[in-house]
Amino acid sequence: MNxxxxxxxIAAAFVVGAATPTQAQNPATLLNVSYDIARELYVEINAAFxxxxxxxxxxxxxxxxxxxxxxxxxxxxxxxxEADVVTFNQVPDVQVLHDRGKxxxxxxxxxxxxxxxxxxxxxxxxxxxxxxKKIKDWDDLVRADVKVIFPxxxxxxxxxxxxxxxxxxxxxxxxxxxxTDDFIKQLxxxxxxxxxxxxxxxxxxVERQTGDxxxxxxxxxxxxxxxxxxxxxxxxxxxxxxxxxFPVAVIDKFADKHGTRALATAYLEYLYTEEGQTILAKAxxxxxxEKIAAQFKDKxxxxxxxKIEEEFGxxxxxxxxxxxxxxxxDQLFGAR
Numbered sequence: 271m272n273x274x275x276x277x278x279x280i281a282a283a284f285v286v287g288a289a290t291p292t293q294a295q296n297p298a299t300l301l302n303v304s305y306d307i308a309r310e311l312y313v314e315i316n317a318a319f320x321x322x323x324x325x326x327x328x329x330x331x332x333x334x335x336x337x338x339x340x341x342x343x344x345x346x347x348x349x350x351x352e353a354d355v356v357t358f359n360q361v362p363d364v365q366v367l368h369d370r371g372k373x374x375x376x377x378x379x380x381x382x383x384x385x386x387x388x389x390x391x392x393x394x395x396x397x398x399x400x401x402x403k404k405i406k407d408w409d410d411l412v413r414a415d416v417k418v419i420f421p422x423x424x425x426x427x428x429x430x431x432x433x434x435x436x437x438x439x440x441x442x443x444x445x446x447x448x449x450t451d452d453f454i455k456q457l458x459x460x461x462x463x464x465x466x467x468x469x470x471x472x473x474x475x476v477e478r479q480t481g482d483x484x485x486x487x488x489x490x491x492x493x494x495x496x497x498x499x500x501x502x503x504x505x506x507x508x509x510x511x512x513x514x515x516f517p518v519a520v521i522d523k524f525a526d527k528h529g530t531r532a533l534a535t536a537y538l539e540y541l542y543t544e545e546g547q548t549i550l551a552k553a554x555x556x557x558x559x560e561k562i563a564a565q566f567k568d569k570x571x572x573x574x575x576x577k578i579e580e581e582f583g584x585x586x587x588x589x590x591x592x593x594x595x596x597x598x599x600d601q602l603f604g605a606r
Contacts, residue, residue, distance in 0.1 A: 297529040303353035306467035339467035340427030360427035388541035392511035419481035422464040492554040
């Protein structure tokens with residue numbers, strides 16, 4: 271089976287499409303609404319959780335999945351998609367479910383450890399085998415001879431992290447001002463197509479052979495390399511990146527409606543168990559469990575990780591200064 275067919279087969283096998291509000295009505299069935307590139311990860315997690323839960327309770331359960339760009343998924347829930355749980359890739363896409371929908375409590379992030387983020391990652395680069403363009407750091411992405419692939423930061427949490435990591439890198443060199451703004455504008459100019467989500471961007475880079483470098487989460491870069499082969503692509507971790515949290519939450523309004531709160535809570539708590547953390551780390555996600563992190567430390571290069579709270583003043587300030595309509599991202603992204 272060639273790589274193109276393999277990627278298409280994986281995508282087809284793991285997508286749960288336009289999930290309806292009635293999909294998760296059974297108390298033994300959960301709907302996990304998740305980000306675009308987490309399909310394969312949660313297929314593996316779900317199988318392990320179902321086995322573990324059966325052993326503990328004797329109950330058979332079903333976990334349905336829905337995947338798309340994280341921001342689009344949040345919008346779908348606000349429009350009526352009855353998720354029992356969300357497993358997203360950025361805090362604002364969970365927070366908006368409280369702020370605009372009152373579907374979860376204000377203190378949702380305090381209900382599980384590490385701000386309800388069982389694992390984390392960072393934007394990294396995937397380049398063609400042999401790295402013909404000699405791409406090593408963010409500076410290389412604004413060269414005239416380099417074409418960059420990442421999704422639309424207006425629809426993808428993945429791409430918002432890319433924008434923030436690039437901005438933090440430029441800001442460290444030049445401070446806030448015209449030089450940093452020009453750096454980001456040139457980065458956007460070097461992107462030939464903006465897909466709506468991370469998996470579509472991966473398809474553009476791998477299957478359509480478009481671009482010299484793909485920017486996506488470190489976990490995805492490694493998974494793609496393992497899938498298509500080291501003779502096709504290789505991973506480059508930049509000197510500086512931004513710490514990307516992957517927050518999870520029970521959606522109280524819908525879980526209570528479906529009678530799934532206990533099951534939904536157990537499902538998310540499983541992500542923090544040693545078994546769950548091991549599955550996450552094997553899939554190249556960085557974890558906070560010190561024992562599991564130590565076992566997999568050789569998988570993860572040392573990188574300076576910028577934290578949203580320290581570099582940008584927290585997500586509320588990021589939204590105000592960068593991500594809200596007419597803020598910095600809109601100004602630099604333009605009418606694309």
